[in-house]
Amino acid sequence: MKYVIGVDLGTSAVKILLVNQQGEVVHSVSKSYALIQEKTGYSEQNPEDWVAQTTSGLLELLSGFDGAAEDIEGISFSGQMHGLVLLDENNEVLRPAILWNDTRTTAECQQIYDAVGNERLLEITKNPALEGFTLPKILWVQKHEPEIFAKAKSFVLPKDYLRYRMTGKLEMEFSDAAGTLLLDISKKQWSTEICELLNIDPNLCPPLVYSHDEVGTVTAEYAAASGLAPATRVFAGGADNACGAIGSGILEDGKTLCSIGTSGVVLSYEASSDKDFGGKVHYFNHSAPDVYYTMGVTLAAGYSLTWFKETFAPDESFDDLLAEVGTVPVGSNGLLFTPYLVGERTPHADAAIRASFIGMDSSHRRKDFARAVLEGITFSLNESIEIFRESGKEIDTIVSIGGGAQNKDWLQMQADIFNAKIVRLTSEQGPGMGAAMLAAYGSGWFASLKECADAFLKEDAQYEPNPANVENYQKLFSIYQEVYGQTKAMNEKLLAFRK
Numbered sequence: 001m002k003y004v005i006g007v008d009l010g011t012s013a014v015k016i017l018l019v020n021q022q023g024e025v026v027h028s029v030s031k032s033y034a035l036i037q038e039k040t041g042y043s044e045q046n047p048e049d050w051v052a053q054t055t056s057g058l059l060e061l062l063s064g065f066d067g068a069a070e071d072i073e074g075i076s077f078s079g080q081m082h083g084l085v086l087l088d089e090n091n092e093v094l095r096p097a098i099l100w101n102d103t104r105t106t107a108e109c110q111q112i113y114d115a116v117g118n119e120r121l122l123e124i125t126k127n128p129a130l131e132g133f134t135l136p137k138i139l140w141v142q143k144h145e146p147e148i149f150a151k152a153k154s155f156v157l158p159k160d161y162l163r164y165r166m167t168g169k170l171e172m173e174f175s176d177a178a179g180t181l182l183l184d185i186s187k188k189q190w191s192t193e194i195c196e197l198l199n200i201d202p203n204l205c206p207p208l209v210y211s212h213d214e215v216g217t218v219t220a221e222y223a224a225a226s227g228l229a230p231a232t233r234v235f236a237g238g239a240d241n242a243c244g245a246i247g248s249g250i251l252e253d254g255k256t257l258c259s260i261g262t263s264g265v266v267l268s269y270e271a272s273s274d275k276d277f278g279g280k281v282h283y284f285n286h287s288a289p290d291v292y293y294t295m296g297v298t299l300a301a302g303y304s305l306t307w308f309k310e311t312f313a314p315d316e317s318f319d320d321l322l323a324e325v326g327t328v329p330v331g332s333n334g335l336l337f338t339p340y341l342v343g344e345r346t347p348h349a350d351a352a353i354r355a356s357f358i359g360m361d362s363s364h365r366r367k368d369f370a371r372a373v374l375e376g377i378t379f380s381l382n383e384s385i386e387i388f389r390e391s392g393k394e395i396d397t398i399v400s401i402g403g404g405a406q407n408k409d410w411l412q413m414q415a416d417i418f419n420a421k422i423v424r425l426t427s428e429q430g431p432g433m434g435a436a437m438l439a440a441y442g443s444g445w446f447a448s449l450k451e452c453a454d455a456f457l458k459e460d461a462q463y464e465p466n467p468a469n470v471e472n473y474q475k476l477f478s479i480y481q482e483v484y485g486q487t488k489a490m491n492e493k494l495l496a497f498r499k
């Protein structure tokens with residue numbers, strides 16, 4: 001039997017899947033790492049932690065594997081998007097990585113609009129300047145840490161750095177490059193125009209490859225450290241949302257995905273780059289060759305739940321914390337939560353907004369708060385679904401993945417709030433499975449990713465919307481939508497009091 005490995009370098013943890021030729025996950029390991037949040041709006045990680053935890057995860061995975069390391073034909077990656085890893089001339093990391101949920105760069109977004117112009121930026125990149133994207137982070141380092149920036153010879157994204165440490169070779173692939181705001185997404189080339197307008201040396205941008213491209217094999221040094229065989233073929237991999245789409249079979253028109261990880265995403269397949277969403281949703285290159293996807297992003301989706309657990313139930317598991325949410329009625333007995341803990345992206349690109357609980361009553365107990373948190377996250381994702389429906393997309397079935405797909409009450413809530421059938425696959429680990437599928441396709445096991453998806457992906461359960469709940473949630477959703485406008489100015493005044 002032959003195998004492939006999919007490595008999902010997430011924000012909360014690296015998840016490693018060993019997958020056989022039938023698409024079965026025969027072994028998986030997860031290793032977590034911390035976020036560094038020194039100030040409000042800041043979010044960083046140490047790239048060495050990603051490497052150390054992946055290496056230790058691979059060692060654990062291989063020690064529990066009864067085949068030979070040589071049976072593992074290929075490895076590929078899925079990575080948290082947009083995070084800036086700056087490297088010097090020896091490819092040494094110059095500073096901690098600045099992550100996708102770091103929103104310190106509002107001034108740099110304005111700098112981009114001033115230099116490039118809103119319309120031209122949209123023409124080239126198909127996206128607006130958002131704090132989370134990589135280019136504003138590069139400009140922030142250029143302005144605030146000039147001595148570090150002077151030493152920078154290249155930049156990569158999180159999983160590209162991890163892959164570099166395995167192969168000794170530096171590349172970026174199209175699906176992650178799309179989230180830098182430096183890629184001409186239709187031409188699939190770095191935009192020298194944007195680089196010149198912002199005084200960025202285009203040589204900082206690494207060579208571009210496709211997600212399924214073989215970029216080398218594992219170095220002898222990394223093989224010795226991880227237990228992998230040196231002949232293991234390494235494939236470039238993709239942005240976690242692009243890989244999540246592959247791992248959920250979002251490979252043709254009309255397919256929609258909801259992913260609740262640290263962030264939350266509603267994603268839709270696009271065959272071409274010529275649709276016009278006016279920048280309301282992100283528009284990126286897929287990890288399937290030469291196609292695209294659009295998506296709306298909730299910055300703090302699973303992160304809101306994690307925050308709630310760590311603050312109010314640090315010693316309990318997610319399952320224990322959520323055990324009673326099914327006994328609380330729709331609407332959490334009048335308690336409403338907006339998940340703006342670190343600002344928001346879709347539909348409100350706003351780094352200053354913060355979260356609210358509205359309607360707290362002395363009768364509310366922890367289970368009401370827990371349900372309100374789940375409902376608020378799901379309402380936020382529903383705002384992206386509304387944008388897609390308003391653009392004419394028909395959304396009647398949604399594949400749900402990520403940590404959020406582990407809870408049955410939450411899956412039913414998604415069906416009721418999205419008013420669509422929710423499908424859960426046998427593995428909710430879409431991005432890791434997508435990465436494994438890129439390795440399987442790259443290794444020549446299948447003629448296309450679609451063929452691989454047909455062989456590997458299986459439905460586990462379906463959740464149908466309950467009409468009475470749908471009606472109540474529609475009323476609650478319109479109240480939810482008012483909260484942003486009602487709290488925006490107050491949050492701006494509170495900015496001065498934040499850490």
Ligand SMILES: Nc1ncnc2c1ncn2[C@@H]1O[C@H](COP(=O)(O)OP(=O)(O)O)[C@@H](O)[C@H]1O
Pocket residue numbers: 009010011012013260261262263301302303304305306318319322402403404405406407410
């Ligand atoms: N049993 C569970 N039930 C519901 N949500 C969960 C559960 N376990 C984890 N989560 C949520 O899933 C999130 C992690 O999902 P994951 O897809 O692993 O994220 P990432 O890829 O960002 O590291 C956590 O933030 C948490 O809120």
Ligand SMILES: O=C(CO)[C@@H](O)[C@H](O)COP(=O)(O)O
Pocket residue numbers: 010011012079080081082100101132179240241261262263264265282297
């Ligand atoms: O910024 C985005 C997408 O634009 C995030 O979706 C990141 O890619 C992180 O993903 P998770 O760790 O939540 O999976």
